[in-house]
Amino acid sequence: MPIRPFSPFSPRRAVLATLVATALAAVAAPAFTAAAQKSVALTAIVEHPALDAAREGVKDELKAAGYEAGKNLKFEYQSAQGNTGTAAQIARKYVGAKPDVIVAIATPSAQAVVAATKDIPVVFSAVTDPVAAKLVKSWDASGTNVTGVSDMSPLDKHLELVKKVAPNAKRVGVIYSPGEANSVAIVEALKKAAPAAGLVLVEASAARSVDVASAAQSLVGKVDVIYAPTDNNVMSAFEGIVKVAQQAKIPVVAADTDGVKRGAVAALGLNYYDIGRQTGKVVVRILNGEAPGKIASQTSQTFELFVNPGAAQKQGIALSDELLKSAKVVVR
Numbered sequence: 001m002p003i004r005p006f007s008p009f010s011p012r013r014a015v016l017a018t019l020v021a022t023a024l025a026a027v028a029a030p031a032f033t034a035a036a037q038k039s040v041a042l043t044a045i046v047e048h049p050a051l052d053a054a055r056e057g058v059k060d061e062l063k064a065a066g067y068e069a070g071k072n073l074k075f076e077y078q079s080a081q082g083n084t085g086t087a088a089q090i091a092r093k094y095v096g097a098k099p100d101v102i103v104a105i106a107t108p109s110a111q112a113v114v115a116a117t118k119d120i121p122v123v124f125s126a127v128t129d130p131v132a133a134k135l136v137k138s139w140d141a142s143g144t145n146v147t148g149v150s151d152m153s154p155l156d157k158h159l160e161l162v163k164k165v166a167p168n169a170k171r172v173g174v175i176y177s178p179g180e181a182n183s184v185a186i187v188e189a190l191k192k193a194a195p196a197a198g199l200v201l202v203e204a205s206a207a208r209s210v211d212v213a214s215a216a217q218s219l220v221g222k223v224d225v226i227y228a229p230t231d232n233n234v235m236s237a238f239e240g241i242v243k244v245a246q247q248a249k250i251p252v253v254a255a256d257t258d259g260v261k262r263g264a265v266a267a268l269g270l271n272y273y274d275i276g277r278q279t280g281k282v283v284v285r286i287l288n289g290e291a292p293g294k295i296a297s298q299t300s301q302t303f304e305l306f307v308n309p310g311a312a313q314k315q316g317i318a319l320s321d322e323l324l325k326s327a328k329v330v331v332r
Contacts, residue, residue, distance in 0.1 A: 038067060038287050039074040041094040043113070044105035046082040046209075048236045049258040050272040051105050054126050057276020058103055058283065065284040074099070082209055082236060084108050084179070091116040101283050104148075106232050107133050107182045114146055121292040124148030125279040126272065128182035128230060130297050139297050147295040149279045151230055151270050153255045154303060155189050158227065159197040161268050161305075162253050164323050165312075166225050173202045173223035175215045175241065177233040186229045209233045213240030220248045228254040228264065238262050242311070249316030260306035260331050265315055266323070267306050275300055304328045 042058060044051045055077065062073060069075035076099070080087035091112040094102050101121045104110035110124035114135050124135055127150055136142040162172055174190060176183040187203060194201040202223050204215040212234055219226060226245055228234050234241070235256055242263030245252045254264040257271070278300060286292055308331040312319045324330060 039099040040101050041076045041099040042103040043090045043109050045080050045108040046232050046236050047079050050256050053272040054276035057273040058280040061277045061280020087112040121286045122146045126151045129185045132185040133181045141296045143293040147292045150299045152299050169224035171200045171223045172225045173219035174227045175204045176231050178205045183231040209237040212237035216241040216244040226252045230255045246314045251315045251317050257306040260308045263311050265312045270300050
Protein backbone atom coordinates (compact mmCIF):
# COMPACT_ATOMS: atom_id res chain seq x y z
CA MET A 1 0.00 0.00 0.00
CA PRO A 2 1.53 3.31 -1.01
CA ILE A 3 2.37 5.76 1.77
CA ARG A 4 0.84 9.18 1.35
CA PRO A 5 3.11 12.15 1.93
CA PHE A 6 2.22 14.06 5.17
CA SER A 7 0.85 17.37 4.03
CA PRO A 8 1.03 20.35 6.44
CA PHE A 9 -2.55 21.02 5.43
CA SER A 10 -3.87 17.48 5.99
CA PRO A 11 -6.85 16.86 8.31
CA ARG A 12 -4.58 14.88 10.60
CA ARG A 13 -2.24 17.87 11.03
CA ALA A 14 -5.17 20.18 11.66
CA VAL A 15 -6.53 17.95 14.42
CA LEU A 16 -3.11 17.73 16.02
CA ALA A 17 -2.71 21.51 15.94
CA THR A 18 -6.10 21.95 17.54
CA LEU A 19 -5.24 19.53 20.35
CA VAL A 20 -1.95 21.30 21.02
CA ALA A 21 -3.62 24.71 21.06
CA THR A 22 -6.31 23.47 23.45
CA ALA A 23 -3.72 22.02 25.81
CA LEU A 24 -1.72 25.26 25.82
CA ALA A 25 -4.86 27.25 26.50
CA ALA A 26 -5.75 25.00 29.42
CA VAL A 27 -2.30 25.54 30.94
CA ALA A 28 -2.39 29.30 30.37
CA ALA A 29 -5.91 29.87 31.70
CA PRO A 30 -5.19 29.32 35.41
CA ALA A 31 -2.18 31.64 35.21
CA PHE A 32 -4.34 34.37 33.72
CA THR A 33 -7.03 33.91 36.38
CA ALA A 34 -4.47 33.98 39.19
CA ALA A 35 -2.96 37.17 37.82
CA ALA A 36 -6.36 38.84 37.56
CA GLN A 37 -7.52 37.77 41.03
CA LYS A 38 -7.05 40.15 43.96
CA SER A 39 -6.79 39.22 47.61
CA VAL A 40 -8.08 41.05 50.70
CA ALA A 41 -7.50 39.81 54.24
CA LEU A 42 -9.73 41.36 56.92
CA THR A 43 -9.44 41.08 60.69
CA ALA A 44 -11.28 42.55 63.68
CA ILE A 45 -10.36 42.57 67.35
CA VAL A 46 -13.74 41.15 68.38
CA GLU A 47 -17.17 40.39 67.00
CA HIS A 48 -20.00 42.69 68.02
CA PRO A 49 -22.78 44.26 65.92
CA ALA A 50 -21.02 47.53 65.08
CA LEU A 51 -17.77 45.93 63.92
CA ASP A 52 -19.69 43.18 62.14
CA ALA A 53 -21.65 45.87 60.26
CA ALA A 54 -18.38 47.54 59.24
CA ARG A 55 -17.10 44.22 57.90
CA GLU A 56 -20.25 43.68 55.85
CA GLY A 57 -19.98 47.22 54.51
CA VAL A 58 -16.45 46.54 53.26
CA LYS A 59 -17.54 43.32 51.54
CA ASP A 60 -20.56 44.97 49.91
CA GLU A 61 -18.49 47.89 48.62
CA LEU A 62 -15.94 45.50 47.12
CA LYS A 63 -18.74 43.59 45.40
CA ALA A 64 -20.30 46.82 44.11
CA ALA A 65 -16.93 47.70 42.57
CA GLY A 66 -16.73 44.34 40.80
CA TYR A 67 -14.59 42.44 43.32
CA GLU A 68 -16.56 39.39 44.37
CA ALA A 69 -15.32 36.66 46.69
CA GLY A 70 -15.00 33.31 44.95
CA LYS A 71 -14.80 34.88 41.51
CA ASN A 72 -12.06 37.47 41.10
CA LEU A 73 -11.42 38.10 44.81
CA LYS A 74 -9.86 35.95 47.52
CA PHE A 75 -11.38 37.22 50.77
CA GLU A 76 -10.37 36.02 54.22
CA TYR A 77 -11.69 37.07 57.63
CA GLN A 78 -10.51 36.27 61.15
CA SER A 79 -11.55 37.64 64.54
CA ALA A 80 -9.10 37.96 67.41
CA GLN A 81 -11.94 37.25 69.86
CA GLY A 82 -10.89 40.20 72.02
CA ASN A 83 -7.33 38.92 72.51
CA THR A 84 -4.45 41.22 71.50
CA GLY A 85 -2.04 38.27 71.36
CA THR A 86 -4.33 36.55 68.88
CA ALA A 87 -4.55 39.80 66.92
CA ALA A 88 -0.75 39.76 66.58
CA GLN A 89 -0.80 36.12 65.43
CA ILE A 90 -3.43 36.90 62.79
CA ALA A 91 -1.39 39.90 61.62
CA ARG A 92 1.73 37.77 61.17
CA LYS A 93 -0.23 35.09 59.32
CA TYR A 94 -1.73 37.65 56.94
CA VAL A 95 1.63 39.29 56.27
CA GLY A 96 3.08 35.87 55.42
CA ALA A 97 0.27 35.28 52.92
CA LYS A 98 1.01 38.63 51.21
CA PRO A 99 -2.51 39.75 50.22
CA ASP A 100 -3.02 42.86 48.12
CA VAL A 101 -4.62 44.71 51.07
CA ILE A 102 -5.08 43.99 54.77
CA VAL A 103 -8.14 45.59 56.39
CA ALA A 104 -7.98 45.93 60.18
CA ILE A 105 -11.16 46.81 62.08
CA ALA A 106 -10.72 48.51 65.49
CA THR A 107 -7.59 49.86 67.10
CA PRO A 108 -5.87 46.76 68.58
CA SER A 109 -6.13 44.83 65.30
CA ALA A 110 -4.91 47.83 63.32
CA GLN A 111 -1.94 48.31 65.65
CA ALA A 112 -1.03 44.63 65.34
CA VAL A 113 -1.13 44.71 61.53
CA VAL A 114 0.75 48.00 61.21
CA ALA A 115 3.47 46.64 63.53
CA ALA A 116 3.77 43.52 61.37
CA THR A 117 4.31 45.10 57.94
CA LYS A 118 5.72 48.20 56.34
CA ASP A 119 5.08 47.03 52.78
CA ILE A 120 1.61 45.51 52.38
CA PRO A 121 -1.14 48.16 52.14
CA VAL A 122 -3.09 48.42 55.41
CA VAL A 123 -6.52 50.05 55.63
CA PHE A 124 -7.82 50.58 59.16
CA SER A 125 -11.52 50.97 59.94
CA ALA A 126 -13.49 52.01 63.05
CA VAL A 127 -10.37 53.41 64.69
CA THR A 128 -11.27 56.46 66.76
CA ASP A 129 -7.96 58.32 66.74
CA PRO A 130 -5.36 56.81 64.37
CA VAL A 131 -2.82 59.46 65.37
CA ALA A 132 -3.09 58.69 69.11
CA ALA A 133 -2.93 54.99 68.22
CA LYS A 134 0.30 55.71 66.30
CA LEU A 135 -0.98 54.22 63.08
CA VAL A 136 -0.23 57.43 61.18
CA LYS A 137 1.63 60.58 62.17
CA SER A 138 -1.17 62.94 61.16
CA TRP A 139 -4.54 63.01 59.42
CA ASP A 140 -2.81 63.93 56.15
CA ALA A 141 -1.68 61.35 53.60
CA SER A 142 0.88 59.28 55.49
CA GLY A 143 3.41 58.50 52.76
CA THR A 144 3.52 54.99 54.23
CA ASN A 145 1.54 51.79 53.64
CA VAL A 146 -1.27 52.89 56.00
CA THR A 147 -4.55 54.76 55.58
CA GLY A 148 -8.15 54.25 56.65
CA VAL A 149 -11.41 55.49 58.13
CA SER A 150 -11.99 56.74 61.68
CA ASP A 151 -15.09 56.49 63.85
CA MET A 152 -14.19 59.62 65.82
CA SER A 153 -17.09 60.54 68.11
CA PRO A 154 -18.37 64.10 68.60
CA LEU A 155 -17.77 64.16 72.38
CA ASP A 156 -19.18 67.65 72.89
CA LYS A 157 -22.44 66.56 71.26
CA HIS A 158 -22.47 63.38 73.33
CA LEU A 159 -22.26 65.41 76.53
CA GLU A 160 -25.06 67.64 75.24
CA LEU A 161 -27.09 64.48 74.75
CA VAL A 162 -26.34 63.39 78.31
CA LYS A 163 -27.82 66.67 79.57
CA LYS A 164 -30.88 66.27 77.34
CA VAL A 165 -31.46 62.75 78.64
CA ALA A 166 -30.89 63.74 82.28
CA PRO A 167 -31.09 67.56 82.64
CA ASN A 168 -30.26 67.47 86.35
CA ALA A 169 -27.23 65.21 85.99
CA LYS A 170 -24.03 66.39 87.66
CA ARG A 171 -21.77 63.34 87.51
CA VAL A 172 -21.29 61.11 84.46
CA GLY A 173 -19.51 57.78 84.63
CA VAL A 174 -17.46 56.40 81.76
CA ILE A 175 -16.46 52.74 81.36
CA TYR A 176 -13.42 52.08 79.21
CA SER A 177 -10.54 49.71 78.50
CA PRO A 178 -7.22 51.13 79.81
CA GLY A 179 -5.31 48.98 77.33
CA GLU A 180 -6.99 50.47 74.26
CA ALA A 181 -5.22 53.63 73.12
CA ASN A 182 -8.26 55.24 71.58
CA SER A 183 -10.38 54.63 74.67
CA VAL A 184 -7.74 56.33 76.81
CA ALA A 185 -7.71 59.24 74.35
CA ILE A 186 -11.52 59.51 74.59
CA VAL A 187 -11.38 59.64 78.39
CA GLU A 188 -8.70 62.34 78.30
CA ALA A 189 -10.85 64.37 75.90
CA LEU A 190 -13.91 63.86 78.12
CA LYS A 191 -11.99 65.18 81.12
CA LYS A 192 -11.46 68.44 79.25
CA ALA A 193 -14.97 68.64 77.78
CA ALA A 194 -17.03 67.64 80.84
CA PRO A 195 -16.58 70.85 82.90
CA ALA A 196 -17.87 72.98 80.01
CA ALA A 197 -21.04 70.85 80.03
CA GLY A 198 -21.41 71.28 83.79
CA LEU A 199 -20.46 67.65 84.46
CA VAL A 200 -17.91 65.82 86.58
CA LEU A 201 -16.37 62.74 84.99
CA VAL A 202 -16.07 59.52 87.04
CA GLU A 203 -13.92 56.77 85.49
CA ALA A 204 -14.34 52.99 85.70
CA SER A 205 -11.83 50.84 83.86
CA ALA A 206 -12.48 47.37 82.44
CA ALA A 207 -9.36 45.64 81.14
CA ARG A 208 -11.36 42.69 79.75
CA SER A 209 -14.89 42.13 78.53
CA VAL A 210 -15.63 40.10 81.65
CA ASP A 211 -14.76 43.15 83.78
CA VAL A 212 -17.35 45.45 82.19
CA ALA A 213 -20.31 44.55 84.42
CA SER A 214 -18.29 44.96 87.62
CA ALA A 215 -16.98 48.32 86.34
CA ALA A 216 -20.59 49.42 85.85
CA GLN A 217 -21.47 48.20 89.36
CA SER A 218 -18.62 50.30 90.79
CA LEU A 219 -20.32 53.44 89.46
CA VAL A 220 -23.60 52.83 91.35
CA GLY A 221 -24.17 55.59 93.88
CA LYS A 222 -21.43 57.72 92.35
CA VAL A 223 -22.97 58.90 89.05
CA ASP A 224 -26.22 60.16 87.58
CA VAL A 225 -25.60 58.85 84.05
CA ILE A 226 -23.34 56.18 82.55
CA TYR A 227 -21.64 56.95 79.21
CA ALA A 228 -20.47 54.03 77.07
CA PRO A 229 -17.87 55.06 74.46
CA THR A 230 -16.95 53.16 71.29
CA ASP A 231 -14.73 50.80 73.27
CA ASN A 232 -14.58 47.24 71.99
CA ASN A 233 -14.54 45.57 75.41
CA VAL A 234 -17.43 47.76 76.56
CA MET A 235 -19.59 47.11 73.52
CA SER A 236 -18.91 43.37 73.45
CA ALA A 237 -20.28 43.11 77.03
CA PHE A 238 -22.81 45.94 76.83
CA GLU A 239 -25.72 43.93 78.23
CA GLY A 240 -23.87 43.77 81.55
CA ILE A 241 -23.97 47.56 81.80
CA VAL A 242 -27.67 47.65 80.93
CA LYS A 243 -28.50 45.10 83.63
CA VAL A 244 -26.73 47.15 86.30
CA ALA A 245 -28.33 50.38 85.01
CA GLN A 246 -31.83 48.94 85.20
CA GLN A 247 -31.32 47.68 88.73
CA ALA A 248 -29.81 50.98 89.93
CA LYS A 249 -32.10 53.24 87.83
CA ILE A 250 -29.18 54.97 86.10
CA PRO A 251 -29.69 55.97 82.44
CA VAL A 252 -27.10 54.77 79.91
CA VAL A 253 -26.06 56.95 76.96
CA ALA A 254 -23.95 55.29 74.28
CA ALA A 255 -21.65 56.45 71.49
CA ASP A 256 -22.69 53.49 69.32
CA THR A 257 -26.28 53.55 68.03
CA ASP A 258 -26.40 49.77 68.17
CA GLY A 259 -26.26 50.18 71.94
CA VAL A 260 -29.77 51.64 71.87
CA LYS A 261 -31.15 48.42 70.40
CA ARG A 262 -29.35 46.60 73.19
CA GLY A 263 -30.77 48.71 76.01
CA ALA A 264 -29.18 52.18 76.07
CA VAL A 265 -31.53 55.15 76.51
CA ALA A 266 -30.01 57.14 73.63
CA ALA A 267 -27.01 57.37 71.34
CA LEU A 268 -25.65 59.84 68.84
CA GLY A 269 -23.39 57.81 66.66
CA LEU A 270 -22.18 56.72 63.29
CA ASN A 271 -23.63 54.10 61.02
CA TYR A 272 -20.95 51.41 61.08
CA TYR A 273 -22.19 49.78 57.91
CA ASP A 274 -21.62 53.13 56.18
CA ILE A 275 -18.14 53.31 57.73
CA GLY A 276 -17.51 49.90 56.21
CA ARG A 277 -18.68 51.07 52.81
CA GLN A 278 -16.42 54.13 53.11
CA THR A 279 -13.53 51.83 54.07
CA GLY A 280 -14.33 49.59 51.12
CA LYS A 281 -14.01 52.54 48.75
CA VAL A 282 -10.47 53.12 50.04
CA VAL A 283 -9.63 49.43 49.55
CA VAL A 284 -10.94 49.56 45.98
CA ARG A 285 -8.75 52.58 45.20
CA ILE A 286 -5.72 50.60 46.35
CA LEU A 287 -6.72 47.46 44.44
CA ASN A 288 -7.04 49.66 41.37
CA GLY A 289 -3.46 50.84 41.75
CA GLU A 290 -3.49 53.88 44.05
CA ALA A 291 -0.81 54.01 46.76
CA PRO A 292 -2.18 53.98 50.34
CA GLY A 293 0.36 56.59 51.38
CA LYS A 294 -1.27 59.09 49.04
CA ILE A 295 -4.75 58.65 50.57
CA ALA A 296 -5.43 60.78 53.66
CA SER A 297 -7.11 59.20 56.67
CA GLN A 298 -10.84 59.91 56.70
CA THR A 299 -13.67 60.42 59.15
CA SER A 300 -17.42 60.09 58.75
CA GLN A 301 -19.56 63.18 59.34
CA THR A 302 -22.97 61.51 59.29
CA PHE A 303 -24.33 61.16 62.83
CA GLU A 304 -27.66 59.64 63.77
CA LEU A 305 -29.71 59.97 66.96
CA PHE A 306 -31.33 56.77 68.26
CA VAL A 307 -33.55 56.71 71.35
CA ASN A 308 -35.27 53.95 73.34
CA PRO A 309 -38.23 55.12 75.47
CA GLY A 310 -38.74 51.63 76.88
CA ALA A 311 -35.15 51.45 78.10
CA ALA A 312 -35.51 54.94 79.58
CA GLN A 313 -38.49 53.81 81.63
CA LYS A 314 -36.60 50.77 82.92
CA GLN A 315 -33.69 53.03 83.88
CA GLY A 316 -35.89 55.45 85.81
CA ILE A 317 -36.37 58.39 83.45
CA ALA A 318 -38.70 59.67 80.72
CA LEU A 319 -37.41 61.15 77.46
CA SER A 320 -38.68 64.57 76.44
CA ASP A 321 -40.99 64.97 73.46
CA GLU A 322 -38.39 67.24 71.86
CA LEU A 323 -35.73 64.52 72.05
CA LEU A 324 -38.09 61.89 70.68
CA LYS A 325 -39.06 64.10 67.73
CA SER A 326 -35.44 64.84 66.85
CA ALA A 327 -34.44 61.16 66.73
CA LYS A 328 -33.86 59.42 63.44
CA VAL A 329 -34.78 56.08 64.98
CA VAL A 330 -37.05 55.39 67.95
CA VAL A 331 -36.54 51.84 69.19
CA ARG A 332 -39.73 50.36 70.60
